[in-house]
Structures are given as structure tokens and as C-alpha cells.
Amino acid sequence: MTEGTGRLAAFCDGVYAIAITLLVLEIRVPPPDVVASVGLWRALGARWSSYGAFALSFAVIGIMWANHHNIFRYIGRSDHIFIILNLGLLLFTAFLPFPTALVATYLPDPAARTPAVVLYGANLFMTAVFYNAVWHYAARGRRLLKPDADQRHVDFVTREYFFGPILYGAATLLAFVSVWVSLGIHALLAGLYVLPNKSRP
Amino acid sequence: MTEGTGRLAAFCDGVYAIAITLLVLEIRVPPPDVVASVGLWRALGARWSSYGAFALSFAVIGIMWANHHNIFRYIGRSDHIFIILNLGLLLFTAFLPFPTALVATYLPDPAARTPAVVLYGANLFMTAVFYNAVWHYAARGRRLLKPDADQRHVDFVTREYFFGPILYGAATLLAFVSVWVSLGIHALLAGLYVLPNKSRP
């Protein structure tokens, strides 16, 4: 049985809004003993990786939400499998604060930064995989699309999403070589999205 | 006095979305001293029970939400008692992160894992009991149902929910024998829901 997407979209919006707002809980106030010895400015400066991880994950979840918002404009119905696939997508969205905290904590540590950035990338890779699954399930044969969804726009989204898992997968593997290159790609991918894109419908 | 269900459904959706997203806060970043001695990969591996508890509870709350979403399609009105019963249901939903954290922390500890898994199961049992209460109150004599709710679908949901407390109750009691069997049943019940079900309306 198919049905409208209103309540599913609202539930997903809720999870995105909560995950993006919870990120700040991972930025810890410097403890009094550190502040007493080096001062608050320097103690705050030492937390650079927390701010960077917060900003990157905020951008990533914000873009995920905008993407979700975008594809749901074309989707008019929902069914059991579509809900399950969306829950899979939300699982990896809701999990992101954990690898974000790993990166925030262990990016300054040369011995521990590789696992942190690999897991961060793997989480984004899984998200991209589930975006494709959600979209393909809805768009294949126009299964759940609105009757008036423009097929050229649908094909554009399909092509655009196709590159997501490849790019995130490559960035994840590159973290074994250099965490900075890997994070740079993640930031670049977020930045590219922010740029206006004439061809984006 | 009866009324529409829009704001009640939105409130319940909010609690489900928050509870499911808060689960990640229970996965702790490994502390620096552990990471320094065994490395981050191994320190992360030692947290296997956190990931498992997160994934299981995410699936359980996601399914609860989907179920709630599902039965509200048949319900057209709300009243005082129906709101109270829904608050009871939400209480046990909002409580679930606590037994989840207990399982995450104490599943590796043979001396403490039984109480953790028993409480986890007891929480799910209470949720299943309240699902039945919410549904029976609404469906008895079609008290709060939409006029066009198909009685065969209503009866299907009634039958399906009937088994919930029995299965969760049995899984809870089995935890005294083996926590692995108990958790296996919980995972199986979640997995069964994920499978498409031809007979589900």
C-alpha cells in the first residue's frame, strides 16, 4: 500500500535537525586546570579540531537535509520498503556525531588520527550509498514519483548521486595515505554544493 | 470531546525522532589513555557492544515510529484517554536510551549482562503492551477510527499486535537463561519487520 510522504518527511527533518544541533555537545568547555595554566584563549585555541569537525559535520548534515528536501519534491508516495531505506539513511545520519567526536578528539594525535578520519569517511560513504538506494527505489520506473516530476530533473539527480559513493569512497581510502587530503576532499565536496549550480534543476 | 490527531501525531513524531537521535550520545569516544596503550582501532573495537546496542535500538525505535505512523493512518480522532495512553507509550519509548546504555556498557561483563538485557527486554515488553492499549482503545467499536478505515486492515493490525507482548515477554524471560538468545530474538523481530510482508495491508 502506498501513501503520502508528509509524515515521513517530517520525521526525517526531525532527525536531521536534532543531529545537526547535537553536534555542539561534542565541543567541550576547557577544564579549569588547563585554563589556569595557559589561559582561556590558548585553551580554546587548542580545541581547533573540535571547531573544524563541528563546522564540517554541520555543513555535511545541512547539505544532506537540503538534498533530502530536494528529492522529496519529486516523490509523491511512500511504501514499506521506502520507509525502511529512509530509516537506513537516518541511521548513518544520526551516527555521524560519533565519528565527528572521534575526529575532534584525535585529529591532533598522529598515532590515532587515521582511524578517526577513515571512520568519518566510511560513515559519509554509507550515507551516500543509502541516498542512492532511497532515490533509485523511488525513481526506478517512476515507482514513487509525482506524476508531474520532470524526467530530465529525475535523470539529473540520478547522475549526480551516482558519483557520491565513488567520491566518498575514494576520500575514505585516501585517509590511509593522508588524513588532510581526505578531509580536504570532504570540505571541497561540501563547498561545491554550496556554490550555485546553473545546471541543478 | 474528540478532536483531530494532527498535533498528537506531530508530538509523538518529535519524541521518536529525538529518542532515536539521542542514542548516539551513549557511544563514548575512547579515552586518551586507552588509545595511547592499545591504539584507536583496538579501542574502537572494544566498543562492539555500543555499536550493537545502538543499531538494535535504532531499528526498534524506527520500527516503533513506522508502526505508530501506520496505525495513525486509520485513526481519525483523539480524546483525553487516547492522549494519556499515547503518553504512556512515549514514556517507554523515551526511556529506551537508558537500558540501551546499560546493554552497551555491561553486555561484555558476564556478571552484569543479565540484568541489563532483562531490563532492555522489559522496556520493549512495556512498549508492546502500550501499543496494544493505544490500538485497542482506538479500534474497539471503531471508537476513534476514520469512517473509511477498512475493517479487515483493522483486524489484521489487532492480530499482529496481539503477539507483541507475548514475544517480547518471552524474550525478556529467556534473558535469564541466555542474553544472546534474548537479544537474538529482539534482532529477529526487528529483522522480520524489515522484510516486506505481502499480507500487511
Add this chain to the structure above:
Amino acid sequence: MTEGTGRLAAFCDGVYAIAITLLVLEIRVPPPDVVASVGLWRALGARWSSYGAFALSFAVIGIMWANHHNIFRYIGRSDHIFIILNLGLLLFTAFLPFPTALVATYLPDPAARTPAVVLYGANLFMTAVFYNAVWHYAARGRRLLKPDADQRHVDFVTREYFFGPILYGAATLLAFVSVWVSLGIHALLAGLYVLPNKSRP
């Protein structure tokens, strides 16, 4: 300028849903050293005040939400002062997890339980005061009421709310005599609400 209440109601619902779901974060997993010495069952039993405080505050916030939901059925418009008064109401709602945590932590401690329960009651008292302010502002001269709001229902709500600050104020002061009597009144007031009330419109 007046306007509809849809987005205000949704924002308030969000705060209620988040506050009620955050309560569980105050229930801490017993630490491993305690569990190692007395076992998990006993360590969990020692947390009785956490479960009680959780259940009471869950009921209180749930009832607050139901009340807010109830009075907004009569209110058709919003204005600047009405929004400010609602923000005041939300402030004390969002603050409740803190005195809840105080009661959870210090109710077992005879030397510290009085301040904890007094503050808990004072928080509820302020909530009741703001409920009256919100309602009076909307209902005075039917300022923001829907044209079809039944005046007898409006007068019923006005009378019912009038007793809130008196009862919560009395319960708060009684905490100086006995915290158990004070908490008993809070539980009783919540329980009374749960009962169906024939005269409630």
C-alpha cells in the same frame, strides 16, 4: 499585528517533545566499580530516585503539553505579547530537567533533599503562573480566541487554571516541612489529570 498560531504551536510542541525526551539523559548508568562490588541489580535499585524523578517529570511535561494543546484549540490568533508569554512558559518547561536531576541526585540525602524538592516545586509554580498569564492574555475580552470558542469552555479553563499556582505554591512551601508530602501532592495533581473528567470540555 495578529497572525495564526500554527508555527508558534509547532515550536512549543518541539520544546515539549525535546524536554520530555532529554529527561532520560539524567539517568546515569551505574559505574563499573559500584557494579563490581554490589552487582548490577542492586546498583540499579539504588537509583530509585532517578526513576521516580523521571516518571514524575515525564508525567508533568506530558500533561503540560496536553494542556497547551488543549488551550490552543480555542486560540485562533497570536501577537507579539502572546509570543513573549509563551516563551516565558517554555523557559520554565525547558528548565525542568535541571530540578529533576537535583531531585534524582539528592532525594536520598536527608541533608540536601529539601532544597532540591523546593526548587522542583518552585519551577512547577512558575509554570502554572505562566499558564495563567498565557491563557488570561488570550481569553481576556476574547482577545485571541477563535470566534467559535464556546464561552462556557473558556470559563471552565480559566477556573481550572486559577487553582494551579495555589496548589503548586502550597506544595512547594510544604517541602520545607516534608519533601514526601510535597512530592506526593505533585504526583497526585498529575494523577488527577490522568483520570477522565466528565466536566472537562
Add this chain to the structure above:
Amino acid sequence: MTEGTGRLAAFCDGVYAIAITLLVLEIRVPPPDVVASVGLWRALGARWSSYGAFALSFAVIGIMWANHHNIFRYIGRSDHIFIILNLGLLLFTAFLPFPTALVATYLPDPAARTPAVVLYGANLFMTAVFYNAVWHYAARGRRLLKPDADQRHVDFVTREYFFGPILYGAATLLAFVSVWVSLGIHALLAGLYVLPNKSRP
């Protein structure tokens, strides 16, 4: 491609509601050893900066939400850049609990209070900058405004917002001279908003 603002507004409301409700998590229960030596009343009194920071940030986020709510009444469409600008606004809204926690922790410490209050002000300054960006983008040439948005109201909002970054910027710089003057201005700006304003449309 432009579209409606409903889902964007709902997402923003979610972030505001969560950020405002998370603030309470920064108010810590006094630890047992402090309570044992000075009693709970005094231990709670020593947390004055936590309550002040909570109240100020609650008022600030509440006013931000009311402002956002207010300007979205004039805005009828959304596009890619508008969504990005709103995400920028939300980033600084969602970040506010961190400088709030800094002020709560370090306002009593003469050696550390200046950085805490400077960062708090800088956060509010960035929020005011993004409010202007969001509004100017929508209102410039009536790009995204509803056809019936009264141009005098639009111009009023433009003038009112113009002063935001100046006032918050000045308050931030004044924190280097006196944190009390800086926080006083923040409280005053919040208080001014609360007052009814005859000229506000």
C-alpha cells in the same frame, strides 16, 4: 528553481527548538562533595553564572526564533542560495550553547571571563550578520517576497536589522573593557525586544 518555504521553516524551527532546550544540559548538578561541605542551597547559589547564561541565551534564541518567524511571514519562496544562507544562520544558532557554557563556567573567574564574553558576543554578532544576509537576499528587489508583502513593513525590517551587527559588534568589543557592560547590553537588547513596539508592524 524556487519553491515554497514550508519545509525550510519547519527545519529551522526544529533547530531553534532543540538549541533552546539543550541549554539546560549545561547547568550541572553540584557534585556530592561540594554539597556535603557547604550544603545544597549554597552549592546552588555558587552556580549563579549558569542560571544567568541560561536565561540570557534562552531569551536570545527565543527572540531569534520570533524574528525568523516574523520575516518568514513576508517570504513566499525559497531557492538554493536562500537555503545556504539559512544554514549559515542555523550554524551560529546551534553553536550558541558552547559560548553559553563558557560564560556559565568562566564568568566568575576574573582571569578567564573576558575571552568567554568576547566569544559569546562574537557568536551573536555573526548571527546578526547572517540575519541581514538572509533578509537582504530575500528582500532585494523583492526576490523571494510574497506578492502581498507590504513594502513599508519590509523596509521597517531592513532598517531594524541594519543596527543588529553594529550593536552586537560594539557589545563584543566592549567586553575587552568590561564584561559586565557587554553582557548588560546583550540583556538590554533582549529586553528591548520583549517590550511591545508600536512601530513594529
